[in-house]
Amino acid sequence: MMTMQQVGEVIQSGTGSFVAQSYSVNEAPPFGSLVRARLEGQETTIYGVVSKIETSPLDPSRRPVARGQEAGSLAEIYQDHPQLKELFRTEFTATVVGHARDGSLYHHLPPLPPEIHQLVYSCADEEVAAFTRGFGFLPLLLAGQGTIYSTVGGPASFYPDAAQFVDDYTARYGDVPLPYAAQAYDATGICLEAIKAAVEDSGGELPVRQKVASTVRGTAEYPGITGALTFNARGDLKTAKYFMIRVVSADPKKWHANKIEYTLDFTLPAR
Numbered sequence: 001m002m003t004m005q006q007v008g009e010v011i012q013s014g015t016g017s018f019v020a021q022s023y024s025v026n027e028a029p030p031f032g033s034l035v036r037a038r039l040e041g042q043e044t045t046i047y048g049v050v051s052k053i054e055t056s057p058l059d060p061s062r063r064p065v066a067r068g069q070e071a072g073s074l075a076e077i078y079q080d081h082p083q084l085k086e087l088f089r090t091e092f093t094a095t096v097v098g099h100a101r102d103g104s105l106y107h108h109l110p111p112l113p114p115e116i117h118q119l120v121y122s123c124a125d126e127e128v129a130a131f132t133r134g135f136g137f138l139p140l141l142l143a144g145q146g147t148i149y150s151t152v153g154g155p156a157s158f159y160p161d162a163a164q165f166v167d168d169y170t171a172r173y174g175d176v177p178l179p180y181a182a183q184a185y186d187a188t189g190i191c192l193e194a195i196k197a198a199v200e201d202s203g204g205e206l207p208v209r210q211k212v213a214s215t216v217r218g219t220a221e222y223p224g225i226t227g228a229l230t231f232n233a234r235g236d237l238k239t240a241k242y243f244m245i246r247v248v249s250a251d252p253k254k255w256h257a258n259k260i261e262y263t264l265d266f267t268l269p270a271r
Contacts, residue, residue, distance in 0.1 A: 004036075004121040004122060004123065004124055004127075005121060005122045006023075006119055006120070006121055007020070007022060007023075007028070007029045007035065007120055007121060007122050008020035008021055008022045008023060008028070008029075008091075008092065008119075008120040009021055009023075009117055009118070009119060009120060010037060010114050010115065010116055010117060010118045010119075010120060011091070011116065011117075012116075013113040013114050013115065013116055013118075014113050015096065015109050015110075015112075015113050016095065016096055016109065016140075017048065017051070017093055017094060017095050017096055018037065018046075018048060018093070018094055018096065018113060018114055019091055019092070019093050019094075020035075020037075020091065020092055020094065020120040021089055021090070021091050022089075022090040022091065022092065024085075024090070025055060025084075025085050025088045025089065025090050026055055026088075026090055027090060028050070028053045028090050028091075028092045029050050029092060029122045030050065030150070031050055031051075031053055031148070031150060032049060032050060032051075032148070032149045032150025032151070032244070033049070033050050033122060033123070033150075034047060034048070034049055034050075034097075034122075034123040034127070034128050034131060034132075035047070035048055035049075035050060035094050035120050035121065035122055035123060036048075036120070036121050036122075036123055036127075037094075037114040037118045037119065037120045037121070038114065038118060038119070039099075039110060039111075039112055039113075039114055039115070039118075040115055040118065042101070042111075042112075043101060043102065044099055044100070044101045044110055044111075045099060045100045045101075046096060046099045046110050046113070046114050047096070047097055047098045047099060047100070047123070047131060047137075048094025048095055048096045048097060049094060049095050049097050049141060049149060050092050050093070050094055051093050051094065051095045051147045051148070051149065052092065052093035053090070053091075053092045053093075054090070054091050054092070054093075055088055055089070055090040055091075056088065056089065056091075057087060057088055058086075058087055058088065058089055059087075062087070064088075067080075067081055067084075094120070095140070095141060095147060096109060096110070096113075096140065097137040097140045097141050098110075098131065098136070098137050098140065105130070105131065107134065107136030107137040107140070108136075108140070109140065135178070135179060138179075138255065141247070147246070147247045148244055148245065148246045148247075148261060149244075149245055149247070150242055150243065150244055150245075151179075151242070151243050151245060152183075152240060152241065152242055152243070153179045153180040153183060153243075154182075154226075154241065154243040154260070154263070155176075155177075155179075155182075155255075155256050155258075155260075156169070156176070156177040156181055156182035156225075157176070157256065158243075158260065159182060159225055159226045159227065161224075161225045161226075161227070162182045162225040162226065164225075165177070165182060165185060165225050169181065175253075176256045177256075178255075179255060182225055182226050183226055185224075185225060186222070186224035186225060186226050186229060189222070189224065190216060190219055190222055190224070190229065191212075191216065193219075193222070194212050194215040194216040194219070195207070195212055197215050198211045198212045198215045201215075213235075216231065216235065217231050217232075217233060217234075217235045218231070219231045227241075238267065239265055239266065239267050240265070240266050241263055241264070241265050242263065242264045242265075242266065243260055243263050244260070244261045244262050244263070244264070245258045245259065245260055245261065246258060246259045246261050
């Protein structure tokens, strides 16, 4: 079941991006995450990727001053000065990357931008998976040259063990591997190994789908070209690597040239 969280309200709107104000200071949807807003009366949902987060004074003529000389934490500062939460606002900008209408998903700009004061929601995992199933949204995202976005689909060139894969792919298709190509190669290998193991465990009989799925979840230290891969009980990677990538060209064919600013490793919850 999809769950969405209301994260803000549109305060500036355009066809290519919109700005929303968060309801609490210093709180916003994560940088690089997918958010959504409605287009009233047209049954249209507009999707955007959070590309900027900013906290600033409500009155731009009054700059913040240091207040924590005797405080031990940020929480203490706000506890001692409760008025601070009323003096600042946190805003985030979402780059529009597509829209949905009448049950169909479109990776191009909507006919109109979201209205001012329209509510903004974070997207549930299922909705993110459905939206990113294809890469038609990349031209809109890449048009924002200089934008930094987050992804788990790092370029194949990042992984030392994928060098031969990159060479073979380029020789076969005349271009560098597409996004998620290296990950798809590993995923295929894991599935084939799981099917083989499930068949052997079933005495050579054709295994049921549940058996193969449980075998995949039991994968540990699979020697993939993207690294040693281990899954948790949910079927997610035990440790996931996130890439923060800066767009250097609006040309989708130059996706591989985007610059990796840094990477983050997260241990995901098993349940």
